[in-house]
Amino acid sequence: MQNPFTDKIAAGDQFCDRDQERAELSRLARGGHSAVLLSPRRYGKSSLALETLTDMRGQGLLTAYVDVMPVSSERELVERLARGVAQGFGWGMALGQLPRQLGRLFAHVHLEFSLDATGPSVSAMLDPHTEVLQLLEEVLEQTCRYAEQKGRGACVVLDEFQEITQLEESRVIEASMRSVIQRHQSVAWLYVGSRRHLLRSMFADRNRPFFDSASIIELHELPEKAVVPWITAAFAQTGKVCSEATARLIHSHSRGYAYYVQRLASTAWDLTEELCTDGIVDQADAILLRELSSGFEIILSSLSLAQKRLLQALAQAPTDQPYAADFLSKSQLSVGAVQKAIRALIDRDLIERRSNQNYQLVDALLAQWLTQRPPTW
Ligand SMILES: Nc1ncnc2c1ncn2[C@@H]1O[C@H](COP(=O)(O)OP(=O)(O)OP(=O)(O)O)[C@@H](O)[C@H]1O
Ligand SMILES: [Mg+2]
CATH class of the missing domain: 3.40.50.300 (P-loop containing nucleotide triphosphate hydrolases)
Known part of the structure; x- marks a missing residue:
C-alpha cells in the first residue's frame, strides 16, 4: 500500500x-x-x-x-x-x-x-x-x-x-x-x-x-476535531489502524501545523505494521526532529545572539510579559534588547502574538527542538 x-x-x-x-x-x-x-x-x-x-x-x-x-x-x-x-x-x-x-x-x-x-x-x-x-x-x-x-x-x-x-x-x-x-x-x-x-x-x-x-x-492550524478522523480514515483506507487517541497525539505533537501533521503521520505510517501506537508516534516525532534539525540550525545561524536567546526563552515558556523581571533574567536580555529582538523575530515570522495572548514560536517543532537541546551559544 x-x-x-x-x-x-x-x-x-x-x-x-x-x-x-x-x-x-x-x-x-x-x-x-x-x-x-x-x-x-x-x-x-x-x-x-x-x-x-x-x-x-x-x-x-x-x-x-x-x-x-x-x-x-x-x-x-x-x-x-x-x-x-x-x-x-x-x-x-x-x-x-x-x-x-x-x-x-x-x-x-x-x-x-x-x-x-x-x-x-x-x-x-x-x-x-x-x-x-x-x-x-x-x-x-x-x-x-x-x-x-x-x-x-x-x-x-x-x-x-x-x-x-x-x-x-x-x-x-x-x-x-x-x-x-x-x-x-x-x-x-x-x-x-x-x-x-x-x-x-x-x-x-x-x-x-x-x-x-x-x-x-x-489561515490557522488544522483543528483536532478535523485532523483525528482524517488520520484514522487514511490509515484505515490503507489497511492499517490508528486509534482516535493516537491520532490525537499526532495532532498535539504537530500542533495542527499542516506540514508537520503530514510529515509526522507519514513517518508513523511507515513505521506501522498494522497498529499505530503512541510509542510509534513518539518514535516518528524523534525521527522528524532529527530530519528537521539541519534546517533549524540554518535558521539559528542567521539570528543575532539576543534573537537566539529570546527564541529559546519563548520556546521554553511562551509569555505575554516579555519585559517582566523574571523573563529578562531567564533570557539574559535587557528591555531594549527584548524589544528589538521581538520586532526582528516577528518580522521574520519566527514568533507571533495572537490577540494580546502570549508571544510564542510560530513553528511548533522548532519550539520542541529548542526545548530539547541545551543552547550552544
Ligand atoms: N488541508 C490540509 N490537510 C492536510 N494537509 C495539508 C493541508 N493543507 C496543506 N497540507 C500539507 O501542508 C504542507 C504545506 O502545504 P502548502 O504547500 O499548501 O502550504 P503553504 O502554506 O502554501 O506553504 P508555503 O508557505 O511553503 O508556500 C504540505 O505537506 C501539505 O500536504
Ligand atoms: Mg505555498
Missing part, C-alpha cells in the same frame, strides 16, 4: 478540512470580491487555494493559478502571469483548440501550446520591444476582458504575492496592477502569501495602492 500522506500540495483525500475557508473564498470569488489569504509558511495556503479553484471551476468560473515566487525581474512577473492565465483559462480545452481560443489573448505576448506529461502546457514570450509596464497592463486588462467577453466570473490566484515588493520597480508595479484591477469587476483576485507583515502592510496601509481592496483571511 502507498503511504497516504504527503509533504507536497495536498489534494483530494490528502486534504483535510478547511471547509469554512473554502466556502468563504468561493463565495467571495463568485461575488467578484478579491481576498488575501495569509498564514505562516507551510500552513496549507497553496493547497487550499488550489482546492478552492477546483471548487470554483465546478461552479463555472474561469480560474488561474500564478506562482509569483521566485521572481527576479518585472518581465519575469509578466511572463508568469501570462502563462498562468493562459494555462488556467484553457483548462479542459484540447491541445488543438488552444491556439484558436487563446492564441491571441495578449497582443504583445506570444503564447505557445504543447503537450507534457500532465496535459497541455503553455509558454509565453514577451515582445522584446514593448515596455514592461505596458505588457503588465495589457496582460491584466486582457485577462479581465476575456472573462467579460465569456460572460463568466473568474478567479486568479497570485501565490506568494508579496514577492513583487522585492522587485526594483515594485511601487510602480503595485500602482499599475491596482489601477487595471480596479477598473474591472469580472475577476476576483486571490492574493496568497506567507510574509504576513509584508502582505498586511500592502493591504492595510492607507498609502499603498492595494489598500482596502481585498478581504483578509488568516
